[in-house]
Amino acid sequence: MITALVLLLVAVATEARTRQPIAMELAITISCVGIVGACAALNFCPAHAESASTLLVIDPLARVFKAVVLGLGLLAVLLPPARREIAQPGEFHALVLFALTGLLLTVGTQHLLFLFVALELASLSLYLLAGFSRSAKAAEAALKYFLFGGVSAAFFLFGLSLIYGFCHALTLSAIAAALSAGPLPPFAAVGLLMVIVGLGFKLAAAPFHYWAPDVYQGAPATSVALIAAASKAVGAVVLVRLLLTGFGEAAGSAAWGLMQPGWSLWLGVLAAVSMVFGNVLALAQTSVRRLLAYSAVANTGYLLVALSANGHCAAGAALFYVVVYGLATFGALAVTAAVERERGDDSLGAFAGLVHRSPLQAVALLIFLTSLAGVPPLAGFAGKFIMFGAAMAESTTHGTPGLTWLVGLAAVMSAISLYYYLMVLKQAFVREATEVAPVGLSTSHRLALLIPAVLLVALGLFPALLLSPLTQALLATLR
């Protein structure tokens, strides 16, 4: 674990020391080496370890998600930023590695204060990455992201201080022990609510999603890929860890007719709002990046549906889904970046006749968007079905599933989402292109399309390949 960090930091240092704008390829190569090295180091670290101060823990869940974060980070690095966008590739990639380091630390801690520090390390790097390209839009994106992110960090920290004030503990296990004594004190509940609000910003849950469309549209593709995939996966892990380990006693219930205040109910409401907001607003978008941003809001909603069931199986399914979602949305962004580079914008019309210009991109786009829409045999479908099935099963009392209202809403909203994904696919496959010059892609960009596409098909056909390790890791971690 430490080795992983050291390797990453060495890579960072190498890049930062190179004063002159170094070649893009070199920067990408160094970053890749750093990430692969970190993966290798991960392989050698023990399955269970806690450092003396319990700041850092290595448990199965952390191991799995460190691998996931590194994988998604590797993909993001493979996606080459446009040369004219990024003047200093060395510094850009150094920041990418900093962000990854922050995310790695975030999944491997159950100490609340350290969690905050790690999360802010990641966030600060991501703010800079969002505004790296020096265009007006990127500046707007970075400013919005920073302002919203700053406010959310304040909420998060204030919530933590309230929790500390009433539980006198900062590690999750100690908090759980403190809470098991009696009912949740009201101020600690407020604190928990504020922490959830803070994480809601990170996850782009409505109504805390206002930064997402502008960031998705204005920031460089690599930065968006990190924000959309790796950072979201980490947000989900933090939420699962926090709620299931620390606040299992304060769940309440979101079941129809049996509702009780608690995080389960809050997440249920957030989920419903996110799904409706995200899907309805996505219908009206003409910029594909903005469309993907609203789809991100909607997908956070599906995720929260599973988490609000307050069960281990549903949480495992949610973690499966967040990985699969990350792959699909990353791929969709990668195709959008390629189209944008060629046509100059990311409007729906720019995708017209993509199947004639570049069959690879078109087929990859088909896989990514249909996976997001939840059409079999792709992993997005399996993920949604498993989440909804598990959420229903774990919310069943007296033979009646309590979350039918939420899962029903999710199923209907997911059906609606097919409409806007099809709007993009219609351009790519049905409409004719104005020009049919074939498009070339760099090798690393090709890889950035092929790897997630293959993974999505494989995980769609055999979801147990990822679901079983995730569920086992979750059970072993939460016990």
Place this chain on the structure above:
Amino acid sequence: MTPAWTLISAFAGALLVLLLPARSAGMARVIALLASITGALAAAAACLAKLQQPDAPAWSFDRPWIPELGIQFHLAANGLSLSLLLLTGLVAIAGVLFSWNVTLRPRAFFAFFMTIIGGVYGVFLSRDAFLLFVFYEIVILPKYMLIAIWGSTNREYGAMKLTMYSIGSSALILIGLVVAYAAAGGTSFDLDYLASVKYAPALQFWAFPILFLGFGVLAGMWPFHTWAPTGHVAAPTAASMLLAGVVMKLGAYGALCVAMPLFPQGFLEWRLVIAGLAVVGIIYGALTALTQKDLKFVIGYSSVSHMGFILLGLATATHWGLRGGMLQMISHGIVAGLLFGIAGRVVYERTHTRDLAALGAFDLWRTLPGAAFAFTLATAASMGLPGFSGFVAEISVGIGVWKSDPWLIGPVAVGIIITGAFSLRAMHRAFFPVRDATAPAAAMLPPLTWPEISAIALLISASVAIGVYPMPWVTLIDDGLNSPLFHSILALP
């Protein structure tokens, strides 16, 4: 040959077609034809084996798939599935033959076509709710692409409307299935297990309509049928044949073999509502077909009317009614495929119009006698004249209705009469127009090609075979209906 070969041949065909190099795109249709024939032969062999040894243990394939949720990769076939597999095989062959002249992106066309066929086979074979749902949804995207790329009249609108109705109906089905799964303890998605659980009556009362409506939308149940005529008209010929011939049957099959066995008490509560909607669908579809100007719209609305008979048969909750509903599925699959094939391919390719009045000017009975002959037979089958499959099906449904709700037989008879009226009107106007003797004679049209003739011959002989000797089909269907799935529904004799 096990029934699994239907599934394997279809998906392997789709994959092979995609892998063809661009310069040998002409091979696509040959591969698709071979794959369809393999599938149909596998289905026929399985049906024959079942008829010869009715008591032999049923074929089944069961492997763990997603153990965390108790999902199995479970395929099996009873008589109901086998008969529908054979229907799918026949329609698939005819569909490929009627698409013999597709030159626009043929590889993609046949790949999507074979994917739909594979998905349909898969639904009929699945015994696990998750697996069934996977196959059920696999067909959605190919349907959209077939209509939006290769379609005609208002194709993008028709494709989107049909797709949104399909995905909306799947959302309802998803809700219904996970409710059943959760209420049964959240341990298994096996359909036989889910059907064996006794759910609380209150749960059945609200969960059944969700699940049934999901399947009913795809079966063209009034008033959720509007996607069907629009989509069928916009679709290319082969897709219209598939949609009307087999994809709508997925809805009916799901209603019969999933929704009703899962929530039998809910079904008995809602039975009369379904019957009422079905009868309205029969009459409304027939009346609308009577006023259409476009030949394909006539056939599209006639499908709504004919699908009403299937739902009515199911709603009787009698053995005769269920059997009639199944026979009507098979009969309508063949006849709708035939009608769409003749109207969309044989006639339209030569005249470039489907308008009934404009077709009259071509004097088709003289200039294209083969098509006129075939369409006359198809119309007879569609009207349910004795000797064709439609008669056997409608009489069985009628007996079922008589046993359960005799007062419904009146409106049904009215529906049958209007069906005769619109069928004869369309046939008369399009193929046997009354012409002014002084008008110049229309030029002869190119005669039927061999793929067209073989497809027409295949479907007509299938319809006549069922009409003249329905016993094998009845035996197969009864085998399925005698399974424990339907015990609690068939309370009435």
